[in-house]
Amino acid sequence: MSENIAVLGLGLMGTALAETLLAAGHRVTVWNRSSAKADALVAKGATRAATAAEAVAAAPLTIVCVLDYEAARAVLDGADLAGRTVLNLTNGRPAEARATGEWVNGRGGDYLDGGIMAVPYMIGRPGALILYSGPRDVFDRHEATLKPLAEPRHLGEDPGLAPLYDLALLTGMYGQIAGFLEAAALIAAEGRPVREFTETLLVPWLHAMASAQPRWAEDMERGDYATEVSNLEVNRVGLGNLVIAFEEQGVKPDLLLPMKEIVERRVARGHGAEGLPGLIEELR
Ligand code: NDP
Incomplete structure (x- = not known):
């Protein structure tokens, strides 16, 4: 089923994620701090959002993949997270994931954390693995959407488990x-x-x-x-x-x-x- 997914952060990894979701037939709304990085994706059918908040508002699921958790929070700050799911695929530490989970929950959103065990060219190919953690029902809701990216492995409810x-x-x-x-x-x-x-x-x-x-x-x-x-x-x-x-x-x-x-x-x-x-x- 075609879903609308927001991807925030279009570095090497974010671009690979967005491209793979597009190729799987999903509608993808993209945003990057320096907007030129969205051009190639828009040419392939993605929708460009003017702000991160606009991208979050466009989709039930937002994937964040930026340099670090500080940048991830800065990107999400100002977006209305109520009723949204945030999946943070930024690389970080268990304590950061737990704190970010509470922060998102405090704004009315659901939070999943993830650890990408692959380099960008492997995304969407056999051998790529993504570790997920966070509430099981939230993961179940999005598992089919996320499957084209990599083999998904849910480790448990505690969001700190994927980075651990x-x-x-x-x-x-x-x-x-x-x-x-x-x-x-x-x-x-x-x-x-x-x-x-x-x-x-x-x-x-x-x-x-x-x-x-x-x-x-x-x-x-x-x-x-x-x-x-x-x-x-x-x-x-x-x-x-x-x-x-x-x-x-x-x-x-x-x-x-x-x-x-x-x-x-x-x-x-x-x-x-x-x-x-x-x-x-x-x-x-
Ligand atoms: P890149 O350096 O290619 O991209 C970094 C991204 O972070 C860019 O979109 C950049 O925006 C954004 N960014 C950095 N600082 C800020 C900020 N303060 N506010 C908003 N956006 C910011 O890195 P990758 O895409 O390779 O990596 C992204 C994440 O994925 C990292 O956490 C990394 O550890 C993880 N990862 C990467 C793998 C890899 O092999 N590349 C493998 C597994 C995980 P801008 O373009 O404007 O600079």
Whole structure:
């Protein structure tokens, strides 16, 4: 069914969202602080609103996708939100999402928060995922409309959940990128082909290692860190060797050092016989 949807913020991501909704057959009303960014969308059939308030008034659902929450609030300030749904796809923190949810609710509107797990060109294609949080009935009301953007995953009623899980996924990603960068630097320093190493060895190795992590997560939930596989004392010695090897090879181990330090700290506290999942206790 064709819906009218307002999209506020037409940067790279907002433009991809608006284009995909248009392509799915929806009526889309667009607004951007610098209005020229709406031109291409208007040429494709979107309606240009003169102000953000005008865009909000035109549609039951408003998607906001701007730089940060401060900008999102500034954009929505002055719009009549009563009876409207605001879906904030701006990247932010759980506390900001909860505060913005209360702020929208206080103006009579419904609030959903979202975390986009995709880059703009992936929007509307398989592999794109959007995490949603906020009242289930509000999500249900808009789910079909939002489906063309990405696979939707509703995490719960608390609006802070989408940014929480978004940040957790990004954290996993940055950790993995840190390992990739150090490994690539080690291989490159010997003049060995990095691409071949990455494709044939590193990626399969990371997949194999990652597949053990649901079991680690179970250990964390139970608080049971016994291991028969690889204890922290063994890892302490291994990471020590790794760092010395990096120095010998003329490569900086900077991204590995925090891991080495935390393992050393845990072992120094008497937990050398435990497995790696026990390191979570040092992060609490
Ligand atoms: P862009 O830099 O391309 O666009 C930023 C947008 O924010 C523009 O529309 C800009 O307006 C607007 N903006 C900034 N400050 C203000 C303000 N004070 N008042 C009104 N509008 C403002 O960024 P993206 O589109 O890439 O990102 C938008 C959001 O999407 C961010 O929160 C980002 O983290 C998130 N995101 C982006 C991804 C990506 O790969 N690009 C992936 C996942 C999430 P103007 O054009 O007038 O400057």
